[in-house]
Structure formats: structure tokens, C-alpha cells
Amino acid sequence: MHKRLFLSFLAIILITLLFSILSVNYVFQKQFSDYLARSTIETLEQLPERLSNSFYSHGCWDPNSLNSIAHSLPLGTHIQIKEPSGETILTLINPMETMMQNDSDMDMGIDMGLNYSIEEWKSKTLSIVGPEGVFAIAEVRYPARAKVLNPADQSFVSAIYQSLFIAGALVLLIGSLLSYWTSRRLISPLQRLTRAATRVGEGHLDEQVSVTSRDEVGQLATAFNEMADNLKKQEQLRKQFTADIAHELRTPLTSIRSYIEAFQDGVLPADNENLTIINEEIERLTGLSSDLKDLNVAEMGALQPNFTQVDISELIDKTVNKLTPLIQEKGLSLEWHKPDSVHIEGDEYLLTRLFYNLLHNAYKFTESPGTISIQMEPHPENIQVSVRDSGVGIPDQDLPLIFERFYRAEKSRSRETGGTGIGLALVKQITHLHQGTLKVESTQGEGSQFTILLPLNINEQINRQ
DSSP states (O other): OHHHHHHHHHHHHHHHHHHHHHHHHHHHHHHHHHHHHHHHHHHHHHHHHHHHHHHHHHTSOOHHHHHHHHHHSOTTOEEEEEOTTSOEEEEEEOTHHHHHOOHHHHHHTOOSSSOOOOOOEEEEEEEEEETTEEEEEEEEEEESSOOOOOHHHHHHHHHHHHHHHHHHHHHHHHHHHHHHHHHHHHHHHHHHHHHHHHHHHTTOTTOOOOOOOSSHHHHHHHHHHHHHHHHHHHHHHHHHHHHHHHHHHHHHHHHHHHHHHHHHHTSSOOOHHHHHHHHHHHHHHHHHHHHHHHHHHHHTTOOOOOOEEEEHHHHHHHHHHHHHHHHHHTTOEEEOOOOSOOEEEEOHHHHHHHHHHHHHHHHHTOOTTOEEEEEEEEOSSEEEEEEEEOSSOOOGGGGGGTTSTTOOSSHHHHHHHTOOSOHHHHHHHHHHHTTOEEEEEEETTTEEEEEEEEESOHHHHHHHO
């Protein structure tokens, strides 16, 4: 990629440089051609006076004086001096022309300098005036635009093109070096990211990359570091979850196995009391399996809820009644006053799981003589349900993580109370599935409050979004 980026930069520089050189060359040729045209006109305007002075100062057409005038003529200019009657006296041509090209070449428009072609000739008739009036006529023919350059002009043009070539070469060299340096500077962090991503893919989740800028590459590096951190946390949660699940499965399975062995050995009778204990352990395993299945399906987005009109007041009341014996047995107070019926659009089974998990979570982390309270507040477009406990509370650093899959704020207490970190993760998924919002407030040592806001009509909520 470094090579491709370098070549791309170099191609842009070459195209820009070529365009610049062509533009400069075009402007220079045009301006220089205009300059030569103006110079020719100025020379021709001075010609009658110079010829008159030459003639009268010598009393005749002096060859040396005429030769001096001829040397000053622009190349390509032909002058015939005639009597007023029309008889040709002499012809003036810059002597340098005979050394550069013959007359037939000139007629073909061959150019020794700027490669102009002489497509058009212009002509002028100039009167040579003396003290007694017009004594001669000068017929001038000169190229309209282009012309053969004299050595001085050729030297000037060559110097310009040489300077242009040197400047272009320097720009190309400097541009190439800058392109190479810039491409390496741009690619270097991407190469570091690639190496880091490879190591993360190999399982080195501690890998981080340095953030050296605030541009898109810096943002990418920051996002990569955050991703690596999240992967590391998820891996830690996965390992913790594996240990938790092993513990959760081992405890009821060990209990069931012990009872069965006791039945086989005749130590315990297979009566209703012992069979009820075994059944409770089996129900515990079934509930754990069901939670895992529902959470996995919900996180994959494959959970298909069956939305119907649900009396949320009645649903919460049934859930409270189901947990009341456990709450009272633990010596906790329960505050719940069933309000009037409020119907919302939702999945009755999933909403039951949601409020059961919230209440059971409050039950697990509240010690006697604690209190659990449930409040329901209906609003025009939604309903708010709050579950508050006077339990141990949640540390501030754990609040953003408690809804993550398999996360447990107090690992030792969670294990003792049977928590696996699945319940609250399932609460979050069910809430989002119902287009609701979930908020938690907690003070360590004083308790926690979970607040859920559910829309009365899910379709209207989706349309607003």
C-alpha cells in the first residue's frame, strides 16, 4: 500500500508539473512573440529617420552606414529602397540571415528559435524624407507574428527553457521526497494497526496502539484500542461465565446425584418431600437453561416477540405474587399497590421475564430487614415502572457494566446468591425489544433503583424514530 500511495502522489505531482510547464510555456511564447512584434514595429518606425540621416550625412548611400542599419533589422525583415519613380536602389537584409538560412528557407517559414511558422507576411511603405521632401521610398516586408531569432534572443529563450527545466527537475525531486515521506507517515500507523490487529486475532487481547493524531487515522487507532479493551473484557466475562455456569450446574446436579444415591442406598426414602427437593433443583436448571437460550436468541436479533395488548398492572401483580413467599421468608418488606389496569403493546411472556428478573435481582441483594418497592406511573404515551431496593447497592465503576452479558458486580456474593450475570442482560434485551429505555441509579450501602419506560404503542414509537 505504501508503494501505491507513493506512486499516486508522484503521479499527481507529475501531472501538475506537466500542466504548469505547458501553461508557463504557452504564456511565455505568447508574451515573447508579442514583445518581438512590438520591437519590430518600433524599429521600423525609426527606420525612415535613420536612412535619411545616413544619406544626408554621407551625401550618398554609404555601404558601412547601411550595413550598420541592416544589422539592427529584425531577422526576417526585407527592405527595398526605391526612387520615388519606383526604380529599386538597393535591398537591405540583416546579414545574419545569410549565415542562418537561405531565402528559400525563409519563404518556407523555417524558424531557428521558437519553432513558429511564418504563415503571413506584412508589408509597409515608408517615405524617406529629407530637407527637400521625399527623396526615396522604403518598401518593407516582415513576418506578421513569428520570425527567426537573432543570437541574443535565442540565448535568452534557451536560458528561460533551461531554467524551466531545472526548476521542474527540482520540483519533481523535492515532490518525490515529500511524497515518499508523506506516504510513509500516513501508512506507518496503518501498518501498526495491521500488526496489532493480527496479534489480537492471535489472542493477544492486551495489544494497544499509540494514538499520535486526532485525524481519521487517530480516531481509527482509538476505536481499535476500545475494541481491544472490549474484547478483553468480553473474554474475561466469558471465562468468568464459564466458571459461574460450571458452579451453577454443579450445585443442583451434585444435589440431585446425592439424593439419587441416597435413594439407591436406602439412606433416604423417595417420599414427596425429597422428590420435591429434587424437582426444585431440576427447575433451577431449567430456568438457567431458559435464560441462556432467550438471551442468546435476543442478542442475535432472532427473537420474534408476540405483541398483544397486555395489562401491565395485572402482569406485575402476578409476578409479585409469585415471589412474595420468597421475599417474606427472607424477612423483607414488599411495597406494591396494584393500580388501575393499563394496557400496553408487548409480549406477555417476555415482560413477565423482565419484571421477574428485576424483582429477583432486588431480592438477592437485599438483606433482612430490607425493603423492596414497586411503583408504576402511567403517562399519555408510555408507562414508567420502578423497582427499588434497600440492598447493598452497586459501585459506581460497575454501573455502566451491570447490563453486560455475564457481568457480576460482587462476584462472591453473586455466587452465593446464585447469580450468573444473565438476568439483567436479559432485562436490557427485552426492554430494547419493546422500544423502551432502562436506567439504573444506585448508592453503595443504600440500595438501587431500576426504572423502565415502555411505550404504550410500539408501532408509533418506531415511526417516531
